[in-house]
Amino acid sequence: MDELLLTPAPTARRPLLGLTVLVVEDSRFACEALRLLCQRSGARIRRADSLENARRHLAIYRPSIVLIDVGLPDGSGTQLINQLAQATPRIEVIIGISGDSAAETTVLDAGADGFIAKPIANLAAFQSAILKHLPAHRQPPGPRAISDEMISPDLIAYRDDLHHISEILNNTDESQDIAYVTQFLDGVARSxxxxxxxxxxxxxxTLKSxxxxxxxxxxxxxxxxAKRIAAGGPL
Structure with missing residues (x-):
């Protein structure tokens, strides 16, 4: 009860006010989009870029909502989803995210409450995907204004992602790294x-498969x- 009194109440314009979202996502570009979406919705955001960092974070902080990318540099996000889904007490909302819509079944089977396909850019769709899993006391009062606002992340984050992948491409012959490169860049390209x-x-x-x-x-x-890094964005 004391926690509820101290937590800011959601409003129609900021329906996630008072909530903290942990985003487990290795793409800076995708994470920047989620930061803007959370900011517009009133939620605080924390970020982890790997399973290891997410577990380290969760050992100290308890978010209200966790958004977990399926493809991470040190394993599948479904591992963390399954772990959190079985934990007691359970985090209120666990949602899997991926650029591959076919991952939805795997995510839900692992115990997630929901799934959001990348790119994640529509403010109203983002809010609805979370609100439908929140309990009554977390819901905003009265009718909620539906916004058609689309989020446009800063291209600096896009270039950061490309620099990250360029380093891997120039320093590896391992097929395992190629698998990571393709899943990572597929999400970035979609976003x-x-x-x-x-x-x-x-x-x-396809060549790899x-x-x-x-x-x-x-x-x-x-x-x-390399061309996109030089140009500062998509061509």
Whole structure:
């Protein structure tokens, strides 16, 4: 009861006021979009970029909501979803996120309350995806204004993601790293609506799945990434 009295009450304009969201996401571009969405909704946000950092964070802080990306550098986000879903006391809302809509079934089977497909940019859709899983005392009073606002993350975060992947592409021959590169860049390309980059990512993923030589696919992808870094954004 004391906690409820101390926590700011949600409002129609800021329906997540008083809540803390932990975003477990390795893409700075995707995380920047979620930061803006949380800010517009009244929620505080914390970020972890790996399973290890998320667990370290959760050992100290208890968020109201956790958004967990499926593809992380040190494993699948479904591991953390399953762990949190079985914990007592349970975090109020656990939601899986991914650029691959086919991941929804896996996420829900792991114990998540819901799933949001990337790119995540529509303010009203983001708020609704969370509010429908919150208890009555967390709901805003009266009718909620539905906003058509679309979030546009800063392209500095986009370039940060590309620099991260460029370093991996230039310093690895490991297929495990290629699997990470393709899942990471697929999400970034979707979020940035960069179709050409997305096609190059899918081509590399296909080469890997068919056991073909990856050199041409890596070279093409590296060239596209370098061009976007130089241009400061999608071409």
């Amino acid at each position: 940035a609506q960069d179709d050409a980059l997305g096609k190059a990512v899918q081509n590399l993923a 068919e056991g073909d030589d990856l050199a041409s696919g890596v070279s093409t992808l590296n060239e596209l990434v």
